[in-house]
Structure formats: C-alpha cells, structure tokens
Amino acid sequence: MMMRKAVAISADAMIEDLRTLVETESPSRDLDALAASARTVAAVIEKRLGGQATLIESAAGPHVHWSAGGDPKVLLLGHHDTVFPLGTLARRPFRVADGRATGPGVFDMLGGLVQAIHALASLDDRSGVEILVTADEEVGSHASRGLIEERALACGAVLVMEGAADGGAVKTGRKGCGTFHVTVTGRASHAGLEPAAGVNALVEAAHQVLDIAALDRPGIGTTVTPTVASAGTLDNVVPAEAAITVDVRVESAEEKDRIEAAFAALTPRLAEAKLTVQGGIGRPPMPESASAGLFALAQQLSPGLEGKAVGGGSDGNFTAALGVPTLDGLGAVGGGAHADHEYVVLDTMPGQARLVAGLINAIRA
Structure with missing residues (x-):
C-alpha cells in the first residue's frame, strides 16, 4: 500500500x-x-x-x-x-x-x-x-x-x-442515552352519550407521564424527560390510543438497569387499559x-x-x-x-x- x-x-x-x-x-x-x-x-x-x-x-x-x-x-x-x-x-x-x-x-x-x-x-x-x-x-x-x-x-x-x-x-x-416509546390502548366511545363506556387512553397517558417523570434523578445524573405525546381523533370521541416518547440520560450502569426495569414494570392505572413499551438505553454510559x-x-x-x-x-x-x-x-x-x-x-x-x-x-x- x-x-x-x-x-x-x-x-x-x-x-x-x-x-x-x-x-x-x-x-x-x-x-x-x-x-x-x-x-x-x-x-x-x-x-x-x-x-x-x-x-x-x-x-x-x-x-x-x-x-x-x-x-x-x-x-x-x-x-x-x-x-x-x-x-x-x-x-x-x-x-x-x-x-x-x-x-x-x-x-x-x-x-x-x-x-x-x-x-x-x-x-x-x-x-x-x-x-x-x-x-x-x-x-x-x-x-x-x-x-x-x-x-x-x-x-x-x-x-x-x-x-x-x-x-x-x-x-x-x-x-448513556436512549429513547422509550409507550403506547396506550384504550377503547373509543361517544364522549357525550356514553363516555363511561370507553377507556380513555389520554387519561391513562397522563397518569403514565407523571409516573415516568418521577423516575428522574438529576442529582445523580439521571434525566427522564417525556418529550412527545399524542392522543385522540375527534373532540367528541373518547380516545382509544395515545403515545408517549421519553428521552433518558444516565451516568451509571446501575441507573441504566433501574430505568429499564422501571419502564418494563409500568402498569396501567385504568381498568382495561393496556400498555406497550418499546425502546431502551441504546448507548451505555x-x-x-x-x-x-x-x-x-x-x-x-x-x-x-x-x-x-x-x-x-x-x-x-x-x-x-x-x-x-x-x-x-x-x-x-x-x-x-x-x-x-x-x-x-x-x-x-x-x-x-x-x-x-x-x-x-x-x-x-
């Protein structure tokens, strides 16, 4: 050469x-x-x-x-x-x-x-x-x-x-950094005639955003930041789906494990709501x-x-x-x-x- x-x-x-x-x-x-x-x-x-x-x-x-x-x-x-x-x-x-x-x-x-x-x-x-x-x-x-x-x-x-x-x-x-995507599945219904017949994915997503944000530990270098959310189709329909995107940064392998375990353990607050979690901390610290x-x-x-x-x-x-x-x-x-x-x-x-x-x-x- x-x-x-x-x-x-x-x-x-x-x-x-x-x-x-x-x-x-x-x-x-x-x-x-x-x-x-x-x-x-x-x-x-x-x-x-x-x-x-x-x-x-x-x-x-x-x-x-x-x-x-x-x-x-x-x-x-x-x-x-x-x-x-x-x-x-x-x-x-x-x-x-x-x-x-x-x-x-x-x-x-x-x-x-x-x-x-x-x-x-x-x-x-x-x-x-x-x-x-x-x-x-x-x-x-x-x-x-x-x-x-x-x-x-x-x-x-x-x-x-x-x-x-x-x-x-x-x-x-x-x-270390990564992105998590949380999908909420509920059930649509008429927001005026029978709202209770539905499972409000937006309300469930609101619960999940607060639970996710509580994982934040800035004092030890861990930031957990919900960044994007979407839900709903029309103003008179109980939303059947919602989605949340979360940016995560960690300084230690222990925090990486804690955060990934916490996302895996997310549990719906509303009866019949379902959660799907994808993603992870792809770049280690x-x-x-x-x-x-x-x-x-x-x-x-x-x-x-x-x-x-x-x-x-x-x-x-x-x-x-x-x-x-x-x-x-x-x-x-x-x-x-x-x-x-x-x-x-x-x-x-x-x-x-x-x-x-x-x-x-x-x-x-």
Missing part, C-alpha cells in the same frame, strides 16, 4: 477539504446521498494519506474504513452522516467569514474528520492507525455498532473526533475512568487542556463500555451542533490536528 509522505499541517488545505465534505450533503437515512458522501470521504482520505479507503456497505449506507497497516494500535472514529435534510446546502451554503466556517454539518462532525485526516498526514510513520467513518451515528449506530466494537477491540485505543466541548475541552465522560489515561497524555501534550463530562452520547459510548481506552471531543472547536448557526473556529483546527497527531505517537510509543 503506497502511503503519501508526511506534510506540514496547512490551514488552507484543511479548509479546502472541509468545503469538499460539507458540499456533499449526507442526511442520515438518505442512502443515495450517503453513498455519494462516503465516496467523497474516501477520496479525501486517499488524496491526503494515500492507500485505499474501503467502503463497507450497510443497511444504513456505506461506512468508510482506512488502515495504514501494521499492528493496529489507534482507531480514529467519526461519522459522515448529518442531521440536515437534503437541500439545506442551497439555503445555507459553506462559507468562510470572520474566522469561522459555517454550513450544514461543519461542526458535527465534518470538521473533526478533516482534522483527523490532516493529523495523520503530518506523521512520517502512520503504522498501526485506522480511520473508521460511519454512516448512521446520528440515528443510533444500529448498522455500525458491531463494526465499531470490532475495530476498537482490535486497536485497543480510540480517539473520537466529535466536536470539542465548550472552550475546546475534550469530552472525558458521556451519559461512558465513564470518566475510560478516558483517564488518554486524557493524562493529552494534558502532557497540551498543558491546561480541560476535560468535561457531557450529556450527549456518541459512538465513544460503545467503545468505552468494552473497556477500551477512549477519549472523545477531539474534533472541531465551535458550536451550534444540529442548528442553523453551526460553526467551526478555523484558527483552532491546526492545533487540534497537532494534538491528535501527538496522541497517536504517544499511544504507539
């Missing part, structure tokens, strides 16, 4: 590649767009690093894998799917102004992918390093989790190129212990670097749960993830890439 020679990290070259990635839209679940995006990611990797990037097909779209060869030691992990629908680029094109780059997906997480590639391009020795860029992180990583876990275990250390925390801090811990060793290395390379535990999840949750040392938030410095004002601070990108390059060398030492 022919590798390109090491090159100095160039801000202009990074902006060029960032533009290329942003201008290839990649909304999750749009298989045609994701296929085009995967080809673009692979082309950028090959342009800067040489060798061949492999497209790994999946039901969620193609993942991109590149390996420098040799005994695997470090996995650089990211994703190329974004949350913005096709056509967003026409309304909000890639722009560089006032020291910032803006455009759909620029912070979450195309900027991080660019930094990973240029970090590796700056090294004379790239052996033992792999890049994995998945196609479905924004929608749960169901089609990529097995591959992520396989390569993480093979490499033994994971650097996650998700956007940095506020102020450029790395992410040393993440909550990423404890700060998983990042401790790598964070210490990062602080040696960048004195004063801060680490923060955050509420959102990433694919680093999966690798940390396996016991693989994992450090997250090594991507772009910026903000506005999933929002129209998403941005990357351009003059931080070379420094972030140098930190990743330093970590790669320290891990392999």
Whole structure:
C-alpha cells in the first residue's frame, strides 16, 4: 500500500477539504446521498494519506474504513452522516467569514474528520492507525455498532473526533442515552352519550407521564424527560390510543438497569387499559475512568487542556463500555451542533490536528 509522505499541517488545505465534505450533503437515512458522501470521504482520505479507503456497505449506507497497516494500535472514529435534510446546502451554503466556517454539518462532525485526516498526514510513520467513518451515528449506530466494537477491540485505543466541548475541552465522560416509546390502548366511545363506556387512553397517558417523570434523578445524573405525546381523533370521541416518547440520560450502569426495569414494570392505572413499551438505553454510559489515561497524555501534550463530562452520547459510548481506552471531543472547536448557526473556529483546527497527531505517537510509543 503506497502511503503519501508526511506534510506540514496547512490551514488552507484543511479548509479546502472541509468545503469538499460539507458540499456533499449526507442526511442520515438518505442512502443515495450517503453513498455519494462516503465516496467523497474516501477520496479525501486517499488524496491526503494515500492507500485505499474501503467502503463497507450497510443497511444504513456505506461506512468508510482506512488502515495504514501494521499492528493496529489507534482507531480514529467519526461519522459522515448529518442531521440536515437534503437541500439545506442551497439555503445555507459553506462559507468562510470572520474566522469561522459555517454550513450544514461543519461542526458535527465534518470538521473533526478533516482534522483527523490532516493529523495523520503530518506523521512520517502512520503504522498501526485506522480511520473508521460511519454512516448512521446520528440515528443510533444500529448498522455500525458491531463494526465499531470490532475495530476498537482490535486497536485497543480510540480517539473520537466529535466536536470539542465548550472552550475546546475534550469530552472525558458521556451519559448513556436512549429513547422509550409507550403506547396506550384504550377503547373509543361517544364522549357525550356514553363516555363511561370507553377507556380513555389520554387519561391513562397522563397518569403514565407523571409516573415516568418521577423516575428522574438529576442529582445523580439521571434525566427522564417525556418529550412527545399524542392522543385522540375527534373532540367528541373518547380516545382509544395515545403515545408517549421519553428521552433518558444516565451516568451509571446501575441507573441504566433501574430505568429499564422501571419502564418494563409500568402498569396501567385504568381498568382495561393496556400498555406497550418499546425502546431502551441504546448507548451505555461512558465513564470518566475510560478516558483517564488518554486524557493524562493529552494534558502532557497540551498543558491546561480541560476535560468535561457531557450529556450527549456518541459512538465513544460503545467503545468505552468494552473497556477500551477512549477519549472523545477531539474534533472541531465551535458550536451550534444540529442548528442553523453551526460553526467551526478555523484558527483552532491546526492545533487540534497537532494534538491528535501527538496522541497517536504517544499511544504507539
């Protein structure tokens, strides 16, 4: 496999590649767009690093894998799917102004992918390093989790190129997160003539929302938040069905078990009402212990670097749960993830890439 020679990290070259990635839209679940995006990611990797990037097909779209060869030691992990629908680029094109780059997906997480590639391009020795860029992180990583876990275990250390925390801090811990869907089945009747003949699914749902919200334990990092509810068809019909969606975040495996058991044990309050519960905490917590060793290395390379535990999840949750040392938030410095004002601070990108390059060398030492 022919590798390109090491090159100095160039801000202009990074902006060029960032533009290329942003201008290839990649909304999750749009298989045609994701296929085009995967080809673009692979082309950028090959342009800067040489060798061949492999497209790994999946039901969620193609993942991109590149390996420098040799005994695997470090996995650089990211994703190329974004949350913005096709056509967003026409309304909000890639722009560089006032020291910032803006455009759909620029912070979450195309900027991080660019930094990973240029970090590796700056090294004379790239052996033992792999890049994995998945196609479905924004929608749960169901089609990529097995591959992520396989390569993480093979490499033994994971650097996650998700956007940095506020102020450029790395992410040393993440909550486990998941979504539950509770469906209530009642019985319809005429709301004026015989309301008692029905089983009011909306009333049952109201009871369940209060029971579910009572599972919240913010003092120990557990948040249980009902987010969406629906019920009813007409204003004179006792509703026969209702649905509740709940967002859950936990900091510990014990809380994950408690919450999942509590949802499984939900019981109807109204006679003849029925409940169906689906979902779970799909991303296990990423404890700060998983990042401790790598964070210490990062602080040696960048004195004063801060680490923060955050509420959102990433694919680093999966690798940390396996016991693989994992450090997250090594991507772009910026903000506005999933929002129209998403941005990357351009003059931080070379420094972030140098930190990743330093970590790669320290891990392999």
